[in-house]
Amino acid sequence: MDNGTFENTESTFMFGDALKVSPCLQAGNNSFESYFPSGTWVNLYNRSDIMNSTGMNQMIMPTSLFTTVHQKEGSIIPFQ
DSSP: OOGGGGSSTTTOEEETTTEEEEOOOSTTOSOEEEEEOSEEEEETTTSOOEEEESSEEEEEOOOSSSOEEEEETTOOOOOO
């Protein structure tokens, strides 16, 4: 993880080094920015929104159905 990972933690956070949680905290937002550490990140909800980051802010299009969570490519998250 790089230093940018720990900025703006009141609106987004990492869960370990493999999950990036980016909730939309303002009603009516069509998009918002969230910092992503370097790597490839896959949206856990639809598995099709893939972000390639070099350690920078990315635009996220939220939905009212779920909280935006991305998984770092190559990591393993066990589910039951």
